Amino acid sequence: MRFGYWMPIFGGWLRNVPDEGMSTDWPYIRELATVSERAGFDLTLIAELNLNDIKGPGAPALDCWTLAPAVAAITERLELMLAVRPNYHQPTATAKAISTLETIAPGRVSLNVVSSWWREEALQYGAPFDVHDARYARTEEWLTVLGRLLRERTVTHDGAHYRLEATELEPKPQSPPTVYMGGESPRAKEVITALGDAYVMHGDAPDVIAEKIAEMRRLRAESGRPPLTFGMAGYVVCRDTDAEARAEVERITDVRSSEQAYASYRDFLAGSQLESHVSLEEYSVSNRGLRAGLVGTPEQIADRIRAYERAGVDLLLLQFSPQLEEMAEFGRRVITPWRAESL
Numbered sequence: 001m002r003f004g005y006w007m008p009i010f011g012g013w014l015r016n017v018p019d020e021g022m023s024t025d026w027p028y029i030r031e032l033a034t035v036s037e038r039a040g041f042d043l044t045l046i047a048e049l050n051l052n053d054i055k056g057p058g059a060p061a062l063d064c065w066t067l068a069p070a071v072a073a074i075t076e077r078l079e080l081m082l083a084v085r086p087n088y089h090q091p092t093a094t095a096k097a098i099s100t101l102e103t104i105a106p107g108r109v110s111l112n113v114v115s116s117w118w119r120e121e122a123l124q125y126g127a128p129f130d131v132h133d134a135r136y137a138r139t140e141e142w143l144t145v146l147g148r149l150l151r152e153r154t155v156t157h158d159g160a161h162y163r164l165e166a167t168e169l170e171p172k173p174q175s176p177p178t179v180y181m182g183g184e185s186p187r188a189k190e191v192i193t194a195l196g197d198a199y200v201m202h203g204d205a206p207d208v209i210a211e212k213i214a215e216m217r218r219l220r221a222e223s224g225r226p227p228l229t230f231g232m233a234g235y236v237v238c239r240d241t242d243a244e245a246r247a248e249v250e251r252i253t254d255v256r257s258s259e260q261a262y263a264s265y266r267d268f269l270a271g272s273q274l275e276s277h278v279s280l281e282e283y284s285v286s287n288r289g290l291r292a293g294l295v296g297t298p299e300q301i302a303d304r305i306r307a308y309e310r311a312g313v314d315l316l317l318l319q320f321s322p323q324l325e326e327m328a329e330f331g332r333r334v335i336t337p338w339r340a341e342s343l
Helices: 026-038 064-074 092-105 121-126 132-153 187-193 206-223 243-252 257-273 286-294 300-313 322-343
Strands: 003-004 043-046 079-084 109-111 154-158 163-167 178-180 198-201 231-235 315-319
Touching: 003 322, 026 064, 026 322, 043 315, 064 079, 064 092, 064 315, 079 092, 092 109, 092 121, 132 154, 132 187, 178 187, 187 206, 187 300, 198 206, 198 315, 206 231, 206 300, 231 286, 286 315, 300 322
Parallel strands: 003 043, 003 315, 043 079, 079 109, 109 178, 178 198, 198 231, 231 315
Antiparallel strands: 154 163
16 A cells, blocks of 8 residues: 655645644645655645635645645655646646656656536636536547657647647656546546546545446456556544544534635536535545545554555545644554554
8 A cells, every 4th residue: 555645735625624734835845745755655646726625716725836846856755646637738838847847856756637627717717618528538638649748759649629740858757657537427437447547536435445446447457458556535533542533523524614615615516527425524524535434543544444455445645634743643653553564
């Protein structure tokens, strides 16, 4: 099992807790990145949204592609999974950015390719906004062009969204970045099966995750491509006792959300094709994080992680609050014993 975490570009993860003791200032992000390596984390996912969908559109939100080189420069082994939304980025510009980042952090750059869902954000930032299946058509072409740019000497392409004439890209990366993708609609799964390297899922129970993994393994095998790897999001509440952990869950799911943040949530539901209804409690923590059940004592959480490993999960993408302190404790009380047990 690999352990990853979401970089807190929004200053927190809890929609019902205004001040989580987390900052979007660089000194906090810098300390978090360096501490995460010492704590045993393998990867950080740096999300990409121009508006803050946790605390509300008027709250701060850092830019992924500006932050990434700074994090790359101060870390030594951390994989940087950079979110990218094709409607906001030309594949040529993204390929050039990856090429440059690879000179700073060789072999440590990967992509989380996201087909945008937030119409209001696209309108504010002047980006094209496609309906659901059209978004995946753009993503499909975008990934095809990007992959060619990172592998081929020159690229000529004439498609629905992008046109290139004998485009050259140098330097090439050591190897093309791993492409992580998520999605639950048939169209999303079709694109992931064809062009992705890893399938990432919202938090859910181990038996549900096992079924999703089995389906994607079957679809991938039918495509004839190498097997996918699998990741899952989760929110961690690690405490000395189960009662203390449950009390913390009650605190963070006491819904007193701002009108702006809840409006963002409604936009998300309207723009997505999720497999199941997301309850108001699940809204309190993003990415269905509490469904993962990573709540309790270190021993209880380790048992739950073993269940996900048996289900086929290779990577956990975790959220914490307040992040710096909770991540350091998770590293000491869960990751370090886990790695010792695995030797």
